[in-house]
Amino acid sequence: MSKEPDRIFAQPMAQVPDFAFNEDVVRVFPDMIKRSVPGYPTIVENLGVLAAQFAQPNSVLYDLGSSLGAVTQALRRHVRTDGCRVIAVDNSAAMVERCREYLNGQDSMFQELLPVEVIEGDILALDFKPASVVALNFTLQFIAPDQRTALLSRIRQSLLPGGALILSEKLRFNDAEEHALLTDLHVAFKRANGYSELEIAQKRSAIENVMKPDSLEEHRERLLAAGFSKVVPWFQCLNFASLIALP
Ligand SMILES: C[S@@+](CC[C@H](N)C(=O)[O-])C[C@H]1O[C@@H](n2cnc3c(N)ncnc32)[C@H](O)[C@@H]1O
Numbered sequence: 001m002s003k004e005p006d007r008i009f010a011q012p013m014a015q016v017p018d019f020a021f022n023e024d025v026v027r028v029f030p031d032m033i034k035r036s037v038p039g040y041p042t043i044v045e046n047l048g049v050l051a052a053q054f055a056q057p058n059s060v061l062y063d064l065g066s067s068l069g070a071v072t073q074a075l076r077r078h079v080r081t082d083g084c085r086v087i088a089v090d091n092s093a094a095m096v097e098r099c100r101e102y103l104n105g106q107d108s109m110f111q112e113l114l115p116v117e118v119i120e121g122d123i124l125a126l127d128f129k130p131a132s133v134v135a136l137n138f139t140l141q142f143i144a145p146d147q148r149t150a151l152l153s154r155i156r157q158s159l160l161p162g163g164a165l166i167l168s169e170k171l172r173f174n175d176a177e178e179h180a181l182l183t184d185l186h187v188a189f190k191r192a193n194g195y196s197e198l199e200i201a202q203k204r205s206a207i208e209n210v211m212k213p214d215s216l217e218e219h220r221e222r223l224l225a226a227g228f229s230k231v232v233p234w235f236q237c238l239n240f241a242s243l244i245a246l247p
């Protein structure tokens with residue numbers, strides 16, 4: 001994986017453009033996401049551990065909004081179920097190209113990994129195959145809010161008995177004091193990881209139009225409305241959380 005440090009927002013910008021998963025972001029993405037999302041390495045590795053418990057023989061494991069394939073690689077490290085294959089989907093051409101390179105690297109280092117297909121495409125237009133594990137790792141927050149229930153319903157329809165959706169998201173909080181505290185602590189986390197006040201402020205304006213976090217309550221209600229029967233949070237670090245949703 002690229003070790004290039006994220007300096008995308010380090011210089012003052014006259015106008016901060018909306019955040020996009022372009023070439024510049026792809027180059028620094030491993031560094032950016034690790035320094036921006038508290039608990040990210042723990043979530044990714046354990047997503048593989050969880051997936052191994054839900055994987056059903058001869059089914060598909062989806063990594064939706066796969067970026068550079070960190071989740072796909074974790075699925076391939078942990079899932080040993082017969083006949084499973086991974087389908088990773090992302091609509092950023094730059095991400096998909098680099099993701100394929102990294103997965104070729106994983107294939108050359110390890111034997112007997114699950115087969116994987118990386119699709120460049122919109123997850124809203126995906127024709128889902130019967131799946132036992134679907135991972136949405138910090139992807140739903142970038143989907144237009146009015147499209148989210150329909151997407152989750154389609155995922156629910158594709159899930160086999162015994163399977164699970166694993167959904168990780170940045171959260172907002174309905175309680176203003178809780179929201180302010182966890183937002184401040186997230187800023188402290190970024191500062192501790194070497195981001196300047198300018199970088200933090202410019203990144204905030206870049207993502208505010210494109211990334212719309214929901215509260216835990218909204219996630220729970222929407223997942224139930226989409227047909228899931230049970231929603232179990234398994235991880236939270238500051239304002240970032242991951243949930244298991246059972247069909
Ligand atoms: C924060 S990143 C996901 C990080 C990744 N899952 C990981 O764990 O490293 C969000 C990704 O979702 C992708 N994305 C956003 N909207 C999408 C859509 N409609 N269809 C497919 N991919 C999408 C972006 O291109 C981006 O790569």
Ligand SMILES: O=C(O)C(=O)C[C@]1(C(=O)O)C=C[C@@H](O)C=C1
Pocket residue numbers: 032033036037138170203204207211
């Ligand atoms: O909230 C922030 O400041 C973030 O940087 C979060 C976040 C994310 O949650 O996906 C936003 C964009 C990048 O993909 C990396 C991290």
